[in-house]
Amino acid sequence: MSTDETTQASAAQQSEASPGIIFEGVVKRFGDHTVLNELNFHVGKGERVTLIGPSGSGKTTILRLLMTLEHLTGGYIYVDGEPLTHKKENGKRVELRAKQVAQTRKRIGMVFQQFNLFPNMSVMENIIEAPIHVLGKSKEEARGRAQQLLDQVGLGDRGDAHPTQLSGGQQQRVAIARALAMDPEIILLDEVTSALDPELVGDVLNVLRDLAATTDITMLIVTHEMQFAQDVSDRVLMFDGGKIIEDAKPDVMFSNPSNERTKEFLRAVL
Amino acid sequence: MTEFFSDFSTVLPRLISEGLSATVYSFLGGAVLMLIVAVLLGVAMHQGPKWLATLARIVVEIFRGTSLIVQLFWIFYVFPQLFAVDLGSLWSAIVALGLNYGAYGAEVVRGSLNAVPKGQWETTTALSMPWLTKMRRIIWPQAWALMLPGFNNLAVMLVKGTAAVGLVLLNDITFEANQARITNGVWAAFGAALLIYLVIALIVSTLFRWMERRAQHRLGLWVKAASTTKATAEAVA
Numbered sequence: 001m002s003t004d005e006t007t008q009a010s011a012a013q014q015s016e017a018s019p020g021i022i023f024e025g026v027v028k029r030f031g032d033h034t035v036l037n038e039l040n041f042h043v044g045k046g047e048r049v050t051l052i053g054p055s056g057s058g059k060t061t062i063l064r065l066l067m068t069l070e071h072l073t074g075g076y077i078y079v080d081g082e083p084l085t086h087k088k089e090n091g092k093r094v095e096l097r098a099k100q101v102a103q104t105r106k107r108i109g110m111v112f113q114q115f116n117l118f119p120n121m122s123v124m125e126n127i128i129e130a131p132i133h134v135l136g137k138s139k140e141e142a143r144g145r146a147q148q149l150l151d152q153v154g155l156g157d158r159g160d161a162h163p164t165q166l167s168g169g170q171q172q173r174v175a176i177a178r179a180l181a182m183d184p185e186i187i188l189l190d191e192v193t194s195a196l197d198p199e200l201v202g203d204v205l206n207v208l209r210d211l212a213a214t215t216d217i218t219m220l221i222v223t224h225e226m227q228f229a230q231d232v233s234d235r236v237l238m239f240d241g242g243k244i245i246e247d248a249k250p251d252v253m254f255s256n257p258s259n260e261r262t263k264e265f266l267r268a269v270l
Numbered sequence: 271m272t273e274f275f276s277d278f279s280t281v282l283p284r285l286i287s288e289g290l291s292a293t294v295y296s297f298l299g300g301a302v303l304m305l306i307v308a309v310l311l312g313v314a315m316h317q318g319p320k321w322l323a324t325l326a327r328i329v330v331e332i333f334r335g336t337s338l339i340v341q342l343f344w345i346f347y348v349f350p351q352l353f354a355v356d357l358g359s360l361w362s363a364i365v366a367l368g369l370n371y372g373a374y375g376a377e378v379v380r381g382s383l384n385a386v387p388k389g390q391w392e393t394t395t396a397l398s399m400p401w402l403t404k405m406r407r408i409i410w411p412q413a414w415a416l417m418l419p420g421f422n423n424l425a426v427m428l429v430k431g432t433a434a435v436g437l438v439l440l441n442d443i444t445f446e447a448n449q450a451r452i453t454n455g456v457w458a459a460f461g462a463a464l465l466i467y468l469v470i471a472l473i474v475s476t477l478f479r480w481m482e483r484r485a486q487h488r489l490g491l492w493v494k495a496a497s498t499t500k501a502t503a504e505a506v507a
């Protein structure tokens with residue numbers, strides 16, 4: 001057994017022991033365009049997994065399926081062992097009721113490329129809105145936690161600001177704080193720095209590095225920042241045409257990939 | 271000319287004292303019902319399950335596609351015979367105006383909900399917000415700012431639409447002006463009526479523009495405006 005196989009095997013064992021996310025035979029079609037066909041993969045609890053691959057390979061679709069922003073055409077997704085939108089019942093595929101879906105979805109948070117802060121609210125209000133109205137926290141409790149999170153993302157003094165008064169990088173850090181305020185077990189990050197001016201990328205990535213270092217939150221990351229991916233990931237999945245064509249530890253993936261298409265892709269982006 | 275002014279100054283107070291209340295009540299009642307109908311039908315068309323959205327669409331098309339005056343006659347003359355409900359003049363006027371303009375308003379509401387960026391809707395899902403929280407706290411405040419110009423238009427049209435309520439025996443401004451024509455001449459009678467409608471319409475649209483500014487202010491659009499002005503100034507400098 002090569003060291004390569006050993007590490008992969010242990011990673012698989014780890015994720016099987018405590019599966020945070022399972023994709024089982026996942027199919028996603030838009031009309032008659034099949035984006036994902038029988039996709040299978042696991043993400044362990046607390047694992048940081050980065051998805052890379054060419055444009056159109058289905059990375060965003062995977063995150064959006066997890067966030068229930070897209071309808072699952074076929075197969076199953078499990079979060080912490082719970083079926084997310086569909087379950088097997090007597091060998092049949094059954095769609096879950098919206099209430100049940102909402103329960104499981106609460107474990108997941110997402111940060112979008114375009115920040116999507118609520119323009120009708122201040123920074124503080126953006127963060128406390130869902131904890132108060134979804135988790136039922138008191139206003140004081142929610143504000144306390146929000147202040148803590150704002151400090152964490154380096155915006156402790158901007159709680160009263162309006163989103164339009166912040167730079168893109170600051171807005172994105174607020175969006176991260178807003179997602180974290182829901183205490184998700186899993187956070188989905190879809191190209192969160194792609195809409196930012198280059199000089200603002202660093203601050204956002206540092207917040208995420210810090211998050212990776214200080215919490216055991218499961219992270220599913222889509223990014224073009226390969227250094228960042230290498231630093232925070234436990235595992236990197238290379239996608240092409242909706243399939244995983246390589247699954248490796250970051251040092252292996254970025255220095256010595258085995259798949260020809262991975263090599264080609266990395267040559268183009270690095 | 272002096273005769274015109276003396277006629278005008280007798281007609282104007284008379285129209286105001288005899289006809290204004292019917293016009294204003296029809297307008298206010300119609301406006302409130304218009305808003306309610308517009309929100310219910312507009313939200314149903316945008317958010318409802320297929321059957322409800324279709325039903326709302328049918329109702330909208332019926333009330334937009336038929337004449338206000340015929341609707342008024344239906345409610346005033348046909349309903350009492352068909353269902354034994356006699357709403358009387360004022361309520362018939364309010365119901366007909368509210369339904370007719372509400373059907374147009376439903377399109378304003380639907381269009382505005384549609385114009386709230388997709389990212390805002392998706393974020394409410396990502397934060398697991400229940401439907402009512404999402405609509406009330408996030409989507410509505412943004413859609414509201416977008417629908418105010420449309421409602422402004424409709425409200426001004428509603429002011430003028432109330433001129434039809436004389437047909438169900440309300441003594442409104444238009445009805446009174448038509449009476450005054452006989453004693454004071456067409457110029458004074460309809461000149462005074464024109465002036466009164468214009469003033470009401472101006473008050474209404476000023477009110478709506480104020481609400482619009484307030485709604486935009488709350489969305490931070492003033493900040494954007496200020497910063498673009500600053501950016502322009504910097505670009506010029």
Ligand SMILES: Nc1ncnc2c1ncn2[C@@H]1O[C@H](COP(=O)(O)OP(=O)(O)OP(=O)(O)O)[C@@H](O)[C@H]1O
Pocket residue numbers: 030033035053054055056057058059060061062
């Ligand atoms: N709403 C949609 N309707 C139709 N096709 C879609 C839709 N969303 C995505 N697709 C298609 O699905 C495929 C995968 O898209 P996806 O956004 O997941 O790719 P991606 O890997 O995130 O690409 P990128 O790196 O450009 O973000 C693409 O071919 C895309 O055109």
Ligand SMILES: [Mg+2]
Pocket residue numbers: 059060061
């Ligand atoms: Mg993408």
